Amino acid sequence: MRLDDPREEARRVLRLCNVCNYCNGYCELFRAAERHRIFSDGDLATLAHLCHNCRNCWQACQYAPPHPFAVNVPLVLAELRLLSQTELAWPRPIAHLGLLTLAVSLLPVLLVLLLVPGESLFAAHTGPGAFYRVIPWATMSLAAALPLGWSLLALGVGLVRFWRAGGGARGAEMRAACPEALRDAILLRNLDGGGVGCDDGNGLPSFWRKRFHHLVLGGFLLCLASTMVATLYHHWLGLEAPYPVLSLPVILGSLGGLGLIAGSLGLLALKQGADPAPIAPAAVQSGRLLLGQLVAMAASGLVLLALRDSPAMGILLALHLGTVIGFFVALPHGKFAHAPYRAAALLRAALERRNDER
Amino acid sequence: MTPPVPPSPDLPVGAVVVIGGGTAALCAAIAARRAGASVILLDRAPPENRGGNTRHSRNLRIMHCAPSPLFPGSYDEADFHADLTKAAEGAGDEALGRLLIRRSAAVPDWLAAQGVAFQTIACGGLPWSRKTAFFLGGGTAMINTLYATATRLGIDIRHRSHVIGLSRDGAVTLADGAGGTRTVRARAVVVASGGYQANPVWLAEQWGDDAAELIVRGTPFAAGEPLRALFDLGAASVGTPGACHLVAVDGRLTEADGGIVTRVDGLDLGIAIDRDGKRFEDETTITGPTRYAQWGRRVAALPGRIAHAVWDADAVDRVPPAIVEPIRVESLEALAAFLAVPIADLAASAADSGRVTRAPFFTVPIRPGLTFTCYGVRIDDHSRVLTPDGEPLGCLFAAGMIMAPNVIGTGYLAGAALTIGAVFGRIAGEEAAEHALG
Numbered sequence: 001m002r003l004d005d006p007r008e009e010a011r012r013v014l015r016l017c018n019v020c021n022y023c024n025g026y027c028e029l030f031r032a033a034e035r036h037r038i039f040s041d042g043d044l045a046t047l048a049h050l051c052h053n054c055r056n057c058w059q060a061c062q063y064a065p066p067h068p069f070a071v072n073v074p075l076v077l078a079e080l081r082l083l084s085q086t087e088l089a090w091p092r093p094i095a096h097l098g099l100l101t102l103a104v105s106l107l108p109v110l111l112v113l114l115l116v117p118g119e120s121l122f123a124a125h126t127g128p129g130a131f132y133r134v135i136p137w138a139t140m141s142l143a144a145a146l147p148l149g150w151s152l153l154a155l156g157v158g159l160v161r162f163w164r165a166g167g168g169a170r171g172a173e174m175r176a177a178c179p180e181a182l183r184d185a186i187l188l189r190n191l192d193g194g195g196v197g198c199d200d201g202n203g204l205p206s207f208w209r210k211r212f213h214h215l216v217l218g219g220f221l222l223c224l225a226s227t228m229v230a231t232l233y234h235h236w237l238g239l240e241a242p243y244p245v246l247s248l249p250v251i252l253g254s255l256g257g258l259g260l261i262a263g264s265l266g267l268l269a270l271k272q273g274a275d276p277a278p279i280a281p282a283a284v285q286s287g288r289l290l291l292g293q294l295v296a297m298a299a300s301g302l303v304l305l306a307l308r309d310s311p312a313m314g315i316l317l318a319l320h321l322g323t324v325i326g327f328f329v330a331l332p333h334g335k336f337a338h339a340p341y342r343a344a345a346l347l348r349a350a351l352e353r354r355n356d357e358r
Numbered sequence: 359m360t361p362p363v364p365p366s367p368d369l370p371v372g373a374v375v376v377i378g379g380g381t382a383a384l385c386a387a388i389a390a391r392r393a394g395a396s397v398i399l400l401d402r403a404p405p406e407n408r409g410g411n412t413r414h415s416r417n418l419r420i421m422h423c424a425p426s427p428l429f430p431g432s433y434d435e436a437d438f439h440a441d442l443t444k445a446a447e448g449a450g451d452e453a454l455g456r457l458l459i460r461r462s463a464a465v466p467d468w469l470a471a472q473g474v475a476f477q478t479i480a481c482g483g484l485p486w487s488r489k490t491a492f493f494l495g496g497g498t499a500m501i502n503t504l505y506a507t508a509t510r511l512g513i514d515i516r517h518r519s520h521v522i523g524l525s526r527d528g529a530v531t532l533a534d535g536a537g538g539t540r541t542v543r544a545r546a547v548v549v550a551s552g553g554y555q556a557n558p559v560w561l562a563e564q565w566g567d568d569a570a571e572l573i574v575r576g577t578p579f580a581a582g583e584p585l586r587a588l589f590d591l592g593a594a595s596v597g598t599p600g601a602c603h604l605v606a607v608d609g610r611l612t613e614a615d616g617g618i619v620t621r622v623d624g625l626d627l628g629i630a631i632d633r634d635g636k637r638f639e640d641e642t643t644i645t646g647p648t649r650y651a652q653w654g655r656r657v658a659a660l661p662g663r664i665a666h667a668v669w670d671a672d673a674v675d676r677v678p679p680a681i682v683e684p685i686r687v688e689s690l691e692a693l694a695a696f697l698a699v700p701i702a703d704l705a706a707s708a709a710d711s712g713r714v715t716r717a718p719f720f721t722v723p724i725r726p727g728l729t730f731t732c733y734g735v736r737i738d739d740h741s742r743v744l745t746p747d748g749e750p751l752g753c754l755f756a757a758g759m760i761m762a763p764n765v766i767g768t769g770y771l772a773g774a775a776l777t778i779g780a781v782f783g784r785i786a787g788e789e790a791a792e793h794a795l796g
């Protein structure tokens with residue numbers, strides 16, 4: 001009974017879910033779907049991003065295959081997320097994201113090998129400004145800021161389109177719902193599985209997925225904070241990197257990097273053992289790409305920290321810079337985009353909850 | 359001449375054999391195992407279809423004295439007793455009813471101890487319900503958890519085990535799928551195989567040849583062979599042959615296991631006509647939570663056991679969404695042709711109601727959907743199967759729908775069936791273990 005078009009299939013399935021309702025204790029998706037009698041494309045995109053892919057509903061479904069109704073909510077919503085992210089991508093989706101990010105990540109290494117004289121590249125630089133003797137500060141900043149700016153613009157365009165398609169909302173209303181949405185996003189409440197955790201594929205729910213996801217999210221935010229503090233140090237305090245091991249940027253960055261690595265590896269391991277039925281292969285691929293990028297970024301950063309006084313620093317710096325730029329380039333086109341879209345979907349759900357209460 | 363079928367080697371000896379794979383069977387198996395018995399669970403269904411009718415269920419009725427995370431109010435013994443007595447219409451056994459009610463209070467904690475999760479009010483999404491507790495994710499989630507727990511406890515779970523015969527001393531006969539049989543021997547047997555709603559031949563005894571027109575809403579594996587075997591061994595009966603719980607379902611969805619999403623709703627917004635195009639009921643008077651069952655009974659009594667819902671263009675948007683859209687026709691004439699009913703009768707039905715006026719029109723065929731049968735074996739307060747003289751029938755115990763009429767007759771009380779399965783399943787399991795080990 002499964003339909004080929006993911007949107008039509010999602011309509012069929014969510015319609016059935018709305019009649020059944022048994023899963024509405026698991027997460028916000030089912031409670032939000034119940035508000036719709038018909039599903040516009042924008043509604044579907046929003047609902048798809050409310051799904052945190054915990055898969056409890058798949059395990060619990062009395063209509064899962066081999067039942068002829070063939071209900072598979074996580075699968076169709078994963079397909080829908082991919083579809084809507086492709087459609088929202090601005091200016092247009094990128095075909096071979098994996099290859100592109102790999103190339104971008106390795107490009108700085110190639111460039112330093114070609115452009116930086118060997119005696120400087122392979123010398124041990126120490127003291128303030130050591131990094132910038134290999135790659136000048138302006139070059140480094142520009143190489144990171146340009147793709148980041150472009151990607152943030154692209155992400156912003158996608159996000160505005162997403163929000164409008166989901167129904168838009170006025171400012172005051174939106175601001176009022178923000179704290180709740182932020183709480184749901186940061187606490188990952190929809191990975192609670194209604195209080196029991198999520199299914200890891202062996203029929204037994206646990207909180208591991210949520211923990212690992214929190215490690216990734218926390219690690220990412222710490223790294224972001226580290227970069228911001230370092231920028232302040234550079235501009236306001238006139239302190240140049242590398243910073244001492246016990247400085248704020250290094251501590252934040254190291255903790256963040258460890259969180260990213262632990263969380264990403266954990267999530268990758270969970271993917272390994274997962275039941276393939278409720279999973280869209282393309283979504284797994286883009287998930288792996290992002291997690292791989294995060295690990296590469298964090299690991300190269302930590303190795304750079306460890307070996308920054310050695311002659312390997314130049315190459316490691318270029319590599320770390322490359323992974324960061326690769327990450328920035330992929331931002332709006334890869335799995336990372338789920339973060340802002342999910343946050344927007346949670347905001348929409350919070351808005352609608354508030355409307356229900358009135 | 360066909361060669362004689364060689365005897366299959368016997369399966370290993372288990373202390374307690376449990377027959378079934380729904381709430382009652384799993385609760386019995388887990389309780390027996392926890393009481394120290396070795397347990398074999400024999401379920402006819404393949405693993406992907408396990409869980410019997412229970413996989414379609416959601417909530418169970420629980421006595422409780424104070425509001426809690428599961429209940430917004432209290433529901434005491436007197437309240438529950440009043441509801442049960444009313445539903446059973448005097449046909450229930452008073453002592454077993456009291457036992458059910460009192461033991462129900464411990465069910466949420468006991469199930470939680472087996473890992474089962476309930477949907478708390480704080481989760482959101484629940485209808486207001488003072489009397490029943492809801493499984494988080496519904497019956498299938500609960501069943502999955504109980505199977506995981508049973509496996510962890512070392513219960514020997516055998517799917518595709520079709521029980522076709524029993525003996526008083528614990529020999530259980532299985533069809534081997536190739537026309538032969540095998541036997542499992544136990545010191546005690548708990549029969550928890552549900553009703554016989556998926557057995558049109560047996561149903562035909564009361565329902566006639568068109569018993570097959572009744573759509574089985576739940577498991578297709580409940581054909582009642584173990585129940586028949588108990589009767590053959592001399593078990594006393596309770597309930598009424600052929601009595602069953604019926605609801606109105608979409609006649610286009612005829613396969614078993616349709617569960618709760620095939621019900622037809624919103625009839626009060628349009629009209630219901632029989633196969634001749636005539637109305638048979640004031641549709642607006644059939645409302646409230648029992649409306650599906652009221653319609654189910656009425657449609658089952660109609661010629662051909664079929665009716666058609668008809669809504670007009672103004673009403674159709676207010677009809678609660680269903681999983682399949684109603685069929686759209688552009689005029690009453692076209693509808694009459696589509697349903698093969700006389701246009702004059704259809705037009706009169708539409709006009710009389712005053713609710714079916716503006717084209718286009720929308721229609722859904724309605725059939726009786728069969729939830730479970732209400733005919734089973736008599737038990738005592740140890741869940742032992744009894745003979746008509748009140749003597750225990752060998753080492754045989756029963757739990758679940760197969761003994762539900764002991765407490766509820768042929769009546770229906772939302773959430774009571776699961777409670778019966780959980781309460782008597784646990785009693786039967788513990789008692790069977792004691793019988794087997796003692």
Ligand SMILES: Cc1cc2nc3c(=O)[nH]c(=O)nc-3n(C[C@H](O)[C@H](O)[C@H](O)COP(=O)(O)OP(=O)(O)OC[C@H]3O[C@@H](n4cnc5c(N)ncnc54)[C@H](O)[C@@H]3O)c2cc1C
Nearest residue numbers: 379380382402410411412415416521552576758759773776
């Ligand atoms: C759609 C639907 C929704 C329902 N919702 C609720 C609800 O919310 N609350 C409620 O209280 N009740 C509900 N019920 C009623 C339901 O029948 C009971 O709640 C309960 O599931 C019955 O439990 P049981 O263990 O007695 O039988 P079942 O769950 O039906 O289990 C019977 C088992 O016996 C096995 N079996 C049958 N014959 C054989 C054989 N010959 N050999 C081996 N194994 C055999 C079957 O495979 C099955 O596993 C619902 C029923 C339906 C159809």
